[in-house]
Each structure stands twice: as structure tokens, then as C-alpha cells.
Amino acid sequence: MPELPEVETVRRGLARLLVGRRVAGVEVREGKSFVVAPGASVERDLEGAAVTAVRRRGKVLLIELDTGYTLVGHLKMTGQMVVRTADERWGAGHPNDSLIGELPDRSTRVILEFDDGTAVYFNDQRKFGWLQLMPASAVAEIPLLAAMGPEPLDPAVDAWPEFRRRIARHGRTSVKAALLNQEVVAGIGNIYADEALWAVKLHPATPVDAIGARKLHQLLDAARHVISLSLSLGGSTDRNYVDAEGRRGSYLQFANVFRRDGQPCPRCGTVLTKLRVAGRGTHICPRCQKLPRA
DNA sequence: CACTTGACCTGTCCGC
């Protein structure tokens, strides 16, 4: 569930709350959720280190430290990175409009404690997510990052030329599978793939090589649009997602097709349906999004 | 090599 808008929202919260603080201690409650890369040491490279920046690449979080090491994180489907200040932990309590209650809870896998009493709880119901401590110089070599496609919202670089080149390598596959492939473009997952395909009236099973360059450009633009709209709404909360302060995102209230099967298409009124494409639950308007016959 | 499917986990929901 956490896709680019959700991970970026978490990143902003972590950056605001953690930069400048020093790690005082680490509690690993679930070993498989916390990886120490060969050559890295929790005692030497993490404990006592100050956070210098929190960055993001696609759906990957990068917590950079002044020791030259980075704590890399992936939330996968059910991961959360929730910050509680010393006051919230021991004083006035935390905001009670949150999806989550007292922390730690049974989904808490790792706790990072900071010098001022602030704590970060890495929660992950399904244990698919991970944190990994590694030298900053090794981060770009993580296979997922090394192969990752362009950032759709990077103001410094237009993703279109790279996107066009990369998606063309997947000519026979469905356009939905291509959009979900992080090597084609970074950060898109099931929600925003369905939303973008609906916006440009493409059936998710359409083979990439049946789509012209003009339409592909519209598709990328639609993806950028839904992603930035969602970002402005704090992302999408289906069941698990919350930001670094425990707040939900509200994009799904404005979603056009995702999880709206059985409801009318906002464009034409036809009942939206759900099918499986690329092994994923996929939401479409059967009238707006027709499969071109081969 | 291109592409699809299954595994990884746990919680929830549905039908019997």
C-alpha cells in the first residue's frame, strides 16, 4: 500500500522530527525486520549517530547518518514508521484520532530511540518490510535502487524520455504490469496504477506495444497528476497506512476507481468492475477502458 | 531473455 505519496509523506515527517537528533539506542524485536549489512556495526555506525537527512527513492526511505552510514527502509504493504516524542510517550499522550494506539504494540518490529527521548516505531503487521544499516556508498548498489526507473515528480528531471525508453522494453506485457515495474518508473503501486489508467481510458491488460507515444505520455502525466494530488492529501489509507505522526491519508475519498467496484464510474456512470491483471486486483470502468482487439 | 506465478506473512472477511 505505501506507494510514492505515502512514503514521501512519511519522509517529510521523519525529516522534520529526526534531523539533528542522535540515536541513543536500538531495540530489535523481530530479527528479520532489521538487517545489518556485512561490515556495518550497530554499536559503531548507528548508536550515537546523528541523523543528517531523510531522503526517498521510489518507495525506499533513506535515513542518512553522520557516521557515513545509512538506514535504508522499505515499508512494503503494511509497514509504518511512527514517531513519538518524549511528551507523547510519557507526558500528555498521543493524538487519539490515530489509527494506532499505545506503542509499542504487537506489530512493532524495531524501536529507534533518540537522545531527547523521541522514539521511532517501525511497525509491520506482515513482516515483509525491512530496515537495513549499510555504508552510504553501498546504497546505490542495492539491486532495487540500481535498476530503478526515473522519479516521476523530480522537478529537476523530466521523467518522460527515460520512461518512454524503459517501457518500450516491455512491449508484450500489459501496461499495468509495466507501470508496477519499478524499473520503468519509480514509486507507482496498485492504487495509482489503476487511477492513472482510468484517467487516460486505457484497459490495464493492453499490451504496451499497442499504445502510441502520445498516449504513453498522457499516461505518465496522469500518473504524475494522481501522485501529486494524493501527496497533497497525505496519501491513501486503506487499512494500515499512517504517516510519521500516526495520521491517515485521505486520497481514497477522492479515488475514481480504486476499491470502487460496484459504484458508478465518475465519468460515464457505468458500474465499475474488478478483475485480475498482472496478478493484482484491478479496478476499471468497463465502458471507458476497452481492450483493443488484436 | 521476456514474462508470469508463487512465496513471503498476518489479519480480515466471507460462506458454510
Next chain:
DNA sequence: TGCGGACAGGTCAAGT
């Protein structure tokens, strides 16, 4: 009410 099974979705390994 209890219980089995389908389903959820990001990425990687294994299969076609």
C-alpha cells in the same frame, strides 16, 4: 459460533 479459504499488495525467486 467456529473454521477453512480467499484475499490484500511490493518485491524477489523460481517457473514457463
